[in-house]
Amino acid sequence: MIMAGSVIVIGAGSAGMEVSGVLARSGVSVTLIEKTANTGGHVKNWHHLFPDHRDGADVVSYMGVRAGHKLVNILTGTEIRELSRKGGKFHATTEGGSELTGDAVVVATGFDLFDCSRKEEYGYGIYDNVHTSAELEEMFRAGRLTTASGKEPEKIGFVHCVGSRDEKVGNLYCSKLCCVTAVKQAIEVRKKLPRSKVFCFYMDMRMGGASYEELYREAQEEWGISFIRGKVSEAGEMIDHRIQVKVEDTLVGRPLKLELDMLFLMAGMEMSEAGARISRIAGLKTGENRFLLASDNHYGSNRGNVEGIFYAGSCTAPMNITETISHARAAATEVIDYLNGINLK
Amino acid sequence: MQFDPFIIPFNIGLYFILGYVVLRSLRWFMELSRPDKLRLQRGFFGRAFGQSLREIFMESLLHRSIFKANFRLGYMHMSLAFGWFLLIFFGTIEADIFGEKHLNAPYKAIFFKFFNPEHGRSGFEAAYSFLMDLILAFILTGLLLAIVKRFFSPVVGMKKTTKHTATDRIALTALWLIFPSRLIAESLTSGAYGTGSFLTGSLGNVLADFLPAGRMAYPFWWLYSIALGTFFIMLPVTRYMHIPTELFLIFMRNSGIRTGDRQGTYSEVETFSCSSCGICIDACQLNFAAGVTDIQGAYLLKNLRNGADTSRIAANCLMCGRCDSKCPVGIELSPIRMIRRRSGDAQWSYRNLYNGYLRNRQSLPQVKKELKPSFGFLRKDDPDQADVVYFAGCMTHLTPSISRAMINILEASGLSYSFLDKGGGVCCGRPLMLAGKDHEAREVINHNSGLIWKSGAKILVTSCPICFKVFRESYHLDAEVLHHSQFIKRLVDTGKIKMNFLRKKVVYHSPCDLGRGSGIYSEPKELLAHISRLEPGSFEDDNSLCCGGSLANAVIGSKGRKKIASDMAGKLTAMHPDILATACPLCKKTISNATGVRVADIAELAAEALVRKTVPGFVQAQSVSSDAPDAVSGVNSANPGNLSRVCPVN
Numbered sequence: 001m002i003m004a005g006s007v008i009v010i011g012a013g014s015a016g017m018e019v020s021g022v023l024a025r026s027g028v029s030v031t032l033i034e035k036t037a038n039t040g041g042h043v044k045n046w047h048h049l050f051p052d053h054r055d056g057a058d059v060v061s062y063m064g065v066r067a068g069h070k071l072v073n074i075l076t077g078t079e080i081r082e083l084s085r086k087g088g089k090f091h092a093t094t095e096g097g098s099e100l101t102g103d104a105v106v107v108a109t110g111f112d113l114f115d116c117s118r119k120e121e122y123g124y125g126i127y128d129n130v131h132t133s134a135e136l137e138e139m140f141r142a143g144r145l146t147t148a149s150g151k152e153p154e155k156i157g158f159v160h161c162v163g164s165r166d167e168k169v170g171n172l173y174c175s176k177l178c179c180v181t182a183v184k185q186a187i188e189v190r191k192k193l194p195r196s197k198v199f200c201f202y203m204d205m206r207m208g209g210a211s212y213e214e215l216y217r218e219a220q221e222e223w224g225i226s227f228i229r230g231k232v233s234e235a236g237e238m239i240d241h242r243i244q245v246k247v248e249d250t251l252v253g254r255p256l257k258l259e260l261d262m263l264f265l266m267a268g269m270e271m272s273e274a275g276a277r278i279s280r281i282a283g284l285k286t287g288e289n290r291f292l293l294a295s296d297n298h299y300g301s302n303r304g305n306v307e308g309i310f311y312a313g314s315c316t317a318p319m320n321i322t323e324t325i326s327h328a329r330a331a332a333t334e335v336i337d338y339l340n341g342i343n344l345k
Numbered sequence: 346m347q348f349d350p351f352i353i354p355f356n357i358g359l360y361f362i363l364g365y366v367v368l369r370s371l372r373w374f375m376e377l378s379r380p381d382k383l384r385l386q387r388g389f390f391g392r393a394f395g396q397s398l399r400e401i402f403m404e405s406l407l408h409r410s411i412f413k414a415n416f417r418l419g420y421m422h423m424s425l426a427f428g429w430f431l432l433i434f435f436g437t438i439e440a441d442i443f444g445e446k447h448l449n450a451p452y453k454a455i456f457f458k459f460f461n462p463e464h465g466r467s468g469f470e471a472a473y474s475f476l477m478d479l480i481l482a483f484i485l486t487g488l489l490l491a492i493v494k495r496f497f498s499p500v501v502g503m504k505k506t507t508k509h510t511a512t513d514r515i516a517l518t519a520l521w522l523i524f525p526s527r528l529i530a531e532s533l534t535s536g537a538y539g540t541g542s543f544l545t546g547s548l549g550n551v552l553a554d555f556l557p558a559g560r561m562a563y564p565f566w567w568l569y570s571i572a573l574g575t576f577f578i579m580l581p582v583t584r585y586m587h588i589p590t591e592l593f594l595i596f597m598r599n600s601g602i603r604t605g606d607r608q609g610t611y612s613e614v615e616t617f618s619c620s621s622c623g624i625c626i627d628a629c630q631l632n633f634a635a636g637v638t639d640i641q642g643a644y645l646l647k648n649l650r651n652g653a654d655t656s657r658i659a660a661n662c663l664m665c666g667r668c669d670s671k672c673p674v675g676i677e678l679s680p681i682r683m684i685r686r687r688s689g690d691a692q693w694s695y696r697n698l699y700n701g702y703l704r705n706r707q708s709l710p711q712v713k714k715e716l717k718p719s720f721g722f723l724r725k726d727d728p729d730q731a732d733v734v735y736f737a738g739c740m741t742h743l744t745p746s747i748s749r750a751m752i753n754i755l756e757a758s759g760l761s762y763s764f765l766d767k768g769g770g771v772c773c774g775r776p777l778m779l780a781g782k783d784h785e786a787r788e789v790i791n792h793n794s795g796l797i798w799k800s801g802a803k804i805l806v807t808s809c810p811i812c813f814k815v816f817r818e819s820y821h822l823d824a825e826v827l828h829h830s831q832f833i834k835r836l837v838d839t840g841k842i843k844m845n846f847l848r849k850k851v852v853y854h855s856p857c858d859l860g861r862g863s864g865i866y867s868e869p870k871e872l873l874a875h876i877s878r879l880e881p882g883s884f885e886d887d888n889s890l891c892c893g894g895s896l897a898n899a900v901i902g903s904k905g906r907k908k909i910a911s912d913m914a915g916k917l918t919a920m921h922p923d924i925l926a927t928a929c930p931l932c933k934k935t936i937s938n939a940t941g942v943r944v945a946d947i948a949e950l951a952a953e954a955l956v957r958k959t960v961p962g963f964v965q966a967q968s969v970s971s972d973a974p975d976a977v978s979g980v981n982s983a984n985p986g987n988l989s990r991v992c993p994v995n
Contacts, residue, residue: 118937121743167903169938234742236769246769 005339008033008092008102010080010278013041014063014321015313015328016108021066022332028339031100032067033092034076035274039064041110043321047140050177050184050320051211056137059321079274083282090308104335107284107292108312108328109275114163114171114268121234122159122265128241129153130263132162133178136185145192148241153196153261156189157245158182159232160202164268173289175268175318179205180212182266183219190223198225199258201232201247209320228256235263269318282306292316302331310334347445347460351563352452355570358577359451365581365702366589373593373610376706381602381611388600397596405591406430410673414624418503421494422622424487426588431480439473455573458531458545459566462538471542478544481531484524492521503623508639510651512700516579522572530569533562582701584647590617591674604680606783608691612684613704615676619646625668625678630891634912635905637661642668642678645685652697652704657900659685663909664779664897666861670887686781723771723792727799729763733832734802734824736765736793736816738809739772740930746945747808747930750952751829757955758841763800773807775815779897786819794820806832808948810859810929811896817863828859830869830928833951837875843956844876851877851950852922854913854936855889856929869928869947876954880920890916892927894935910939918942926950 005028009016012034020030038044040063046056067074075094082093083105092100116124116132123130128148131139139145147153160182164175179202186198205227207213219225230248238244243263248255271290279286285293285305292315295303302310312331313324377385388394403409406427412419436454441447443464444457453460465474493500495517509517528545535541536549537559552558580586594614602611625642632638640661648655659682668678688694696707728734735755737748748764755762771793777786797805797820805824807813816826827835836842853873859865866886873879884890893909914936917925925940927933928947937944 120746120934120937123745126745126749168934170903170907236742236745 005029005103006031006101007104007106007335007339008090008100009106009108009312011035011041011108011110011274011313011315012039012067012074012076013108013110013313013324014043014059015110015315015324015331016041016106017063017067018325018328019106019108019312019332019335020072021063021069022329023335024067024069024071026332026336027071028336029071030069030073031102032072032074033078033080033094033100034074035079037077039067039074039076042113045134045137047137048184048188050180051209051215053184053188080278080281083278085306085308103308104338105282105309106312106331106335107275107278107282107309107315108331109272109278109315111269111275111314111318112272114169114175114270116162116265116267118169119162119166119265122162122232122263123235123237123243124265127235127237127243127263129237129243129261130235130265132265132267133181133185134267136189136264140188140192145189147261151261152193155197155199155258155260155262156186156193157232157243157258157260157263158186158198158200158266159245159263160200160266161231162265162267163270165203166268171268171270171289173318174206176206176208177318177320178266178268179207180209180215182264183207183212183216183225185264186225187215187219187223190225198223199260200225200227201230201245202227203229203231209322230256269314272315275315282309284309289317301327302334308338310338347453349456349459349566351567351570352456353570354567354574355452355455356574358574362577362580362589369581370593373614376613377602377610381597381609384600384602385597388596391600393596393599393601397599400595400599401592404595404673405588408673410675411622411624414671414673415503417490417500418494418622418624421487421490422620424483425491428480428484428487432477432484435473435476435480439477443470443473456566456570458534458541459562462534463540465535465540465542465546474540474542474546478542478546481524481528482544485528488521488524498623503627508644510647512579513583516576516583516585519572519575519579520585522568523576526565526569526572530562530565533558533565537562584619584621584650586617586650587620587674590614591620594618594674594676598675604677604684606680606683606687608684608688608694612681613695615681616646616649618674619643619676620674621647622673624671624673628667628671630665630667630893630909630913631661631663631901631905634893634909635901636908637901637905642672642676642682645678645682646676649681649685649695651701652695655685656688659688660898661900662898663857663891663893663895665857665891665895667888667891670861683779683781686779687783689781690783725795728765728796730801731761731763732802733760733762733804733806734765734797734800735762736770736773736797736805736807736812738766738807738812738930739770740811740934741808742766742769744930744933744946747933747948750946750948751806751808753952754833754836754842754948754955757957758836760841763802765796765800773809773812773815774819775811776896778815778819780899786815790815790820794822797822797824804832808930808946810856810862810865811931814858814862828863828865828868828928830859830872830947831865833948834868834872837872844951844954845956847877847950847954849877849923850921851879851924851926852882852917852920853879853947854882854884854892854917854925854927854932855886856927856932857889857891857895859928860889861887869926872947872951873926876950877924877926880922882917882920884913884916892929892932892935893939894931896931906935907939910935914940914942924950 007023007028007030009020009030009032012032016032017039020032023030040060043056044060049056079095080092081095084091090102090105113134160178163169163171182200186200189196189198205216207216228249230250232245232247234246236244243260245258279292287293292304292311294301294316301316304311310331312328408419408422411422436457440449440454440457444453465471531545532548533552535545536553541549597611604612621643623643626632629641640658645655645658648658662682664679666679691709693706693708695704698705735751741748771789774786774789802824805826806829808829810828813828837844851873853870855866890913892913893906918940925942925944926947933944933946
């Protein structure tokens with residue numbers, strides 16, 4: 001079936017690319033807007049993906065093929081300044097001043113990684129050997145995992161829940177992916193540096209995905225990674241630039257001081273700034289967690305409070321890639337129904 | 346002898362309240378501690394007496410402080426207080442000059458018109474009547490404002506007004522009736538006799554046209570007398586007790602008596618001096634930013650007067666001190682709150698008897714003290730010997746950029762220093778004190794004092810205003826205690842370190858414990874003005890806001906704190922500064938999570954501006970931004986006057 005109609009998709013990460021591809025194959029012309037210079041969102045920065053350590057580039061190239069349809073017009077380096085609805089059509093004005101129109105809009109603005117310097121007690125941006133999970137992926141990609149002074153690290157720590165489940169930074173929610181990311185990265189560190197000792201500091205291990213629990217077990221049994229239940233209270237830099245962490249092992253009930261060569265912070269997910277901007281200019285409701293608020297928790301997760309504007313991916317809640325792609329496809333079916341005049345509330 | 350039975354309610358009320366106030370103040374005096382009794386005696390025969398009279402006139406009658414805070418509210422309080430005073434004063438003279446004899450009973454002045462209805466026909470008498478009408482009109486305008494305020498507070502520039510108890514409402518109704526009933530009674534009498542001036546005379550003529558003015562006046566004279574009598578009798582159990590009590594408060598304060606940390610006469614007098622004007626409510630960030638509307642100073646004092654439980658109210662406070670600095674009566678609200686927080690340690694409390702007309706001290710059963718917490722596990726290593734000891738404090742350990750900046754500055758200064766709590770130290774004790782746990786706090790204070798004594802330090806520098814306040818007030822140290830903003834300023838003034846100029850627009854947030862809590866306002870601002878483009882903010886000095894992170898409040902959750910932080914961050918960044926500077930690790934952490942603007946401690950900025958001498962004679966600017974900092978000599982330009990200090994250690 002060939003459909004008439006045009007849709008503006010905001011954000012060309014995995015959700016935006018997938019929704020654009022599905023819509024285009026149904027005959028809908030799509031304008032896919034991306035504020036950065038490249039499509040592919042966060043995934044393109046990820047060297048390996050959990051739970052199977054596959055190359056992140058695989059997924060990016062898959063999405064490139066899916067979205068590479070003649071009906072998809074990709075505008076990179078473009079941001080939306082205004083978005084309004086007149087006579088059943090959406091009119092968007094870009095920062096550059098050009099005008100776009102569409103019968104519907106899909107918001108796929110994704111998430112931002114938590115800025116770890118806001119948890120100053122962990123010393124990110126202050127100490128040389130404290131890095132984020134995203135930076136570790138870059139190190140893996142570059143094939144070089146050394147301390148700031150160029151030495152091979154012997155003891156490495158992972159801090160879970162940085163910017164997640166933390167009232168003090170205003171994020172009560174769980175970002176869901178950091179546990180399994182830590183497990184995946186810890187295994188990769190052990191693979192790369194067989195002599196290293198790896199510690200994960202966690203509050204709870206939330207391993208609720210296909211093959212996650214198995215990966216967690218593998219991390220303990222095969223790779224000897226130590227999981228210590230306790231939140232790191234602070235990190236200090238020692239004279240030789242190693243990092244001393246203070247943590248309470250809540251299973252043993254004792255405070256610990258550990259000296260580590262490197263510390264990695266599992267940055268949580270936050271509503272993206274771009275998404276927050278769109279929610280302001282289009283009047284989209286957001287939840288207490290600042291993500292876009294779905295019209296219904298069970299069957300309305302692709303819709304919000306403005307008719308004709310649909311949501312895809314992690315602009316609504318933390319999601320992994322699998323969930324994001326599924327959510328994007330669901331958004332596409334909602335858009336097609338809407339363009340066909342089928343009104344599902 | 347002029348007499349009429351309607352004066353009886355007034356007379357009963359008046360003599361009751363006079364007797365009551367005398368007895369109450371005698372009792373207060375008896376319950377004063379011996380040193381305070383001596384202070385009061387010295388004050389009575391010294392300068393304090395004259396000062397107090399002046400202050401009573403300026404504050405209790407003219408309400409100058411309220412005028413400063415809010416003109417319309419000030420006018421309302423002034424017209425009622427000063428107007429009533431004038432009415433009594435000139436009324437007494439009127440009765441003395443024009444009455445049947447000199448030296449009259451008070452009622453003759455109050456009900457002068459009733460007993461002298463023919464008065465005021467011509468000449469001097471008419472002029473005097475004009476004056477009396479003018480005063481009455483003056484009061485009535487204030488009363489009108491008060492009535493409007495009760496139902497619609499924004500009219501007098503108040504966002505909120507205090508909530509009332511039933512007793513308050515009866516007294517308020519009586520108060521509201523006093524002046525309108527006097528107006529009508531005088532007008533009707535004037536109308537019947539053809540006397541009275543522009544107000545009572547004109548109104549009387551109009552009323553007399555269609556009413557039997559002569560006969561109708563009498564019930565209104567009764568109403569006037571009953572309203573006065575009721576008001577006087579209700580006075581001791583309502584907030585209007587502040588009228589006589591404030592006079593004692595002013596006198597005691599001028600004699601040098603302070604709240605201190607124990608319940609006693611002074612805190613009791615303060616409690617009864619509150620007029621519930623509501624200025625503390627409008628000043629409170631818990632009210633205007635977090636929607637907590639029932640814990641402010643006025644409510645704490647009201648509950649204390651009523652003998653109600655105050656533990657919940659006392660605990661829910663940021664202790665930022667904004668209300669203390671704004672209270673027009675000068676009530677020390679934070680110390681009173683601290684007394685309530687410590688009330689578990691109190692040996693006695695007040696108990697209301699006879700609906701609050703009597704307040705008795707009652708002994709409290711002493712709760713058996715739990716075993717003292719033991720801090721025996723604390724390491725007792727001997728500290729390094731140094732002239733300057735740096736104590737970062739636990740909050741600074743959570744903001745390592747600040748301690749790192751301080752180490753850079755200390756290194757650059759060339760002074761001998763040691764970092765006392767480098768590997769993590771013991772709490773300064775203030776959080777425990779703020780929770781009312783003075784005994785427990787004393788243990789950690791002793792531990793830290795020992796370390797500081799042993800270090801032989803001449804100067805103790807701390808990065809945290811919370812520590813700073815407790816080091817200054819509750820430790821007995823040989824070393825001079827400095828906050829790092831003062832210390833860095835002194836290093837710059839004495840030429841120990843030199844500063845570049847950061848081309849950044851900076852707004853300074855004064856932390857509560859450093860500013861209002863310790864009176865350190867100028868050093869941080871002078872230092873910032875020296876190294877950056879310091880912009881004046883709208884919330885400066887004792888009007889500065891709390892960041893919301895205060896350790897003093899264990900009741901509001903993070904949502905409430907977030908609301909306060911977002912509100913204050915929005916206000917401080919309204920001028921779009923490049924950097925929001927503060928001088929407290931807790932403020933920095935709290936505000937950073939509430940704004941996108943860079944938040945930095947003054948020590949970080951000073952470390953960024955520090956001129957480092959890597960090679961003698963070669964000045965290398967440590968640049969953190971793309972702008973090239975101006976290499977200026979740090980010493981002479983900003984504060985030539987401070988060069989008299991030679992070495993910061995001596």
